[in-house]
Amino acid sequence: MYDKITPPTTGEKITFKNGEPVVPDNPIIPFIRGDGTGIDIWPATEKVLDAAVAKAYNGKRKISWFKVYAGDEACDLYGTYQYLPQDTLTAIKEYGVAIKGPLTTPVGGGIRSLNVALRQIFDLYACVRPCRYYAGTPSPHKNPEKLDVIVYRENTEDIYLGIEWKQGSEIGDRLISILNNELIPATPEHGKKQIPLDAGIGIKPISKSGSQRLVRRAIKHALQLPKSKQQVTLVHKGNIMKYTEGAFRDWGYELATSEFRNECVTERESWILGNKEKNPNISLEENARMIDPGFDALTPEKKAQIVKEVETVLNSIWTSHGDGKWKEKIMVNDRIADSIFQQIQTRPDEYSILATMNLNGDYLSDAAAAIVGGLGMGPGANIGDSCAVFEATHGTAPKHAGLDKINPGSVILSGVMMLEYMGWQEAADLIKKGLGAAIANGEVTYDLARLIEPPVEPLKCSEFAEAIIKHFG
Ligand SMILES: NC(=O)C1=CN([C@@H]2O[C@H](COP(=O)(O)OP(=O)(O)OC[C@H]3O[C@@H](n4cnc5c(N)ncnc54)[C@H](OP(=O)(O)O)[C@@H]3O)[C@@H](O)[C@H]2O)C=CC1
Numbered sequence: 524m525y526d527k528i529t530p531p532t533t534g535e536k537i538t539f540k541n542g543e544p545v546v547p548d549n550p551i552i553p554f555i556r557g558d559g560t561g562i563d564i565w566p567a568t569e570k571v572l573d574a575a576v577a578k579a580y581n582g583k584r585k586i587s588w589f590k591v592y593a594g595d596e597a598c599d600l601y602g603t604y605q606y607l608p609q610d611t612l613t614a615i616k617e618y619g620v621a622i623k624g625p626l627t628t629p630v631g632g633g634i635r636s637l638n639v640a641l642r643q644i645f646d647l648y649a650c651v652r653p654c655r656y657y658a659g660t661p662s663p664h665k666n667p668e669k670l671d672v673i674v675y676r677e678n679t680e681d682i683y684l685g686i687e688w689k690q691g692s693e694i695g696d697r698l699i700s701i702l703n704n705e706l707i708p709a710t711p712e713h714g715k716k717q718i719p720l721d722a723g724i725g726i727k728p729i730s731k732s733g734s735q736r737l738v739r740r741a742i743k744h745a746l747q748l749p750k751s752k753q754q755v756t757l758v759h760k761g762n763i764m765k766y767t768e769g770a771f772r773d774w775g776y777e778l779a780t781s782e783f784r785n786e787c788v789t790e791r792e793s794w795i796l797g798n799k800e801k802n803p804n805i806s807l808e809e810n811a812r813m814i815d816p817g818f819d820a821l822t823p824e825k826k827a828q829i830v831k832e833v834e835t836v837l838n839s840i841w842t843s844h845g846d847g848k849w850k851e852k853i854m855v856n857d858r859i860a861d862s863i864f865q866q867i868q869t870r871p872d873e874y875s876i877l878a879t880m881n882l883n884g885d886y887l888s889d890a891a892a893a894i895v896g897g898l899g900m901g902p903g904a905n906i907g908d909s910c911a912v913f914e915a916t917h918g919t920a921p922k923h924a925g926l927d928k929i930n931p932g933s934v935i936l937s938g939v940m941m942l943e944y945m946g947w948q949e950a951a952d953l954i955k956k957g958l959g960a961a962i963a964n965g966e967v968t969y970d971l972a973r974l975i976e977p978p979v980e981p982l983k984c985s986e987f988a989e990a991i992i993k994h995f996g
């Protein structure tokens with residue numbers, strides 16, 4: 524079955540039932556060490572995870588690690604350009620839950636991202652990246668503890684599908700010619716627009732099914748959160764990209780108000796209901812004026828449309844959601860992408876789950892991690908319906924590779940997410956406790972040490988792992 528790797532001789536497979544993992548006491552879990560700083564981070568992570576599991580379950584549970592290869596290490600073992608060998612894909616498919624370090628992607632040419640390839644091959648459609656603050660972590664922000672968000676990023680489509688043509692390529696030029704001479708002129712709304720003849724071309728597909736399965740998962744997650752955090756914000760740049768990012772927003776609302784009608788209220792619905800609660804005799808038109816500040820300047824058709832919207836909301840959900848009942852529901856709202864970048868800095872406590880398309884989520888997860896201490900504190904998970912691969916938000920940080928210096932916190936916390944996904948909450952809690960105590964005690968790697976006032980002497984990557992274990996208690 525495998526060409527160059529051998530699974531551990533002890534341990535069992537994790538299986539899936541109705542999209543949930545069924546985990547034996549001794550699961551076999553494949554891991555990819557990763558390029559660059561993976562060489563430092565992975566051993567530290569493995570040590571912390573093993574110690575937590577051993578302590579939490581007194582040796583009754585144990586992970587059997589199965590080393591699989593991707594990136595530079597894979598080329599060393601399997602030969603030139605064998606960046607993602609079949610052995611690795613077979614192992615991840617077979618064992619269902621895996622964890623990985625970062626993998627390098629060259630800029631402007633060369634291989635396409637192995638990280639993205641894994642997400643697409645295993646249909647890991649939700650990239651889940653929580654950004655929360657650990658007490659004592661230094662941050663450039665005044666109130667980093669106010670940020671507690673989970674970026675829920677669509678993980679398989681958008682421009683990450685990687686369908687693009689190089690400037691000057693034969694097919695790229697043909698495509699530009701067809702667009703300029705046939706398709707754009709046949710689309711009246713595009714007027715006389717033309718694509719520059721020396722352009723590279725990329726395709727941005729955003730599908731209804733892809734958007735809705737992501738939002739569905741985000742809403743299900745919100746249902747598990749404490750009441751005050753039951754909110755899903757659809758992040759988009761739909762004012763500019765109307766039929767891709769704008770459609771993502773519309774499909775998100777459509778899903779929320781159909782599949783989760785009884786559990787959700789949209790922000791606009793909450794305004795309409797709230798207006799009637801404050802003034803039970805309010806007319807439909809007055810209510811419409813209050814939810815749309817520019818109402819009086821609108822055309823009669825637009826005004827009629829908004830009045831109709833008010834009427835429909837009141838007729839359809841007043842009984843189930845009115846009289847303040849909507850305050851107990853999940854709030855679904857939307858924000859334009861550029862605005863959300865400033866909002867998470869200026870009003871972080873107003874947000875909880877941020878449901879995004881692929882590119883926006885990539886940017887937003889680095890930005891949110893920066894607020895709570897940087898990329899050393901940014902864990903993540905790529906989740907599908909029958910497979911999950913855990914990995915940090917950050918990349919290979921090549922300038923720090925092999926120095927036993929980098930912060931392993933993000934991959935360790937990705938391991939915590941994996942333990943929680945497996946239902947091994949006691950082990951996950953031990954690691955969170957140990958990591959929190961190490962940070963609060965000023966036992967941190969260079970990235971956090973340099974932010975502490977006055978700066979403290981940094982621990983090595985491996986020493987930070989030991990400090991976490993020491994603080995298990
Ligand atoms: N999922 C994956 O595997 C990902 C892979 N990549 C790939 O990684 C490569 C390098 O990308 P690059 O843009 O440099 O981004 P990186 O995220 O690798 O690093 C950028 C900077 O972020 C800080 N940083 C990153 N990781 C940590 C950490 N664990 N602890 C503390 N600080 C950290 C460092 O800042 P400083 O030096 O200031 O301390 C580092 O120089 C590229 O090939 C890229 O494609 C990128 C993202 C994700």
Ligand SMILES: O=C(O)CCC(=O)C(=O)O
Pocket residue numbers: 626627628636637638639885916918
């Ligand atoms: O695959 C890569 O090289 C980069 C991916 C990335 O930045 C991310 O998923 O956050």
Ligand SMILES: [Mg+2]
Pocket residue numbers: 885886889916
């Ligand atoms: Mg990224």
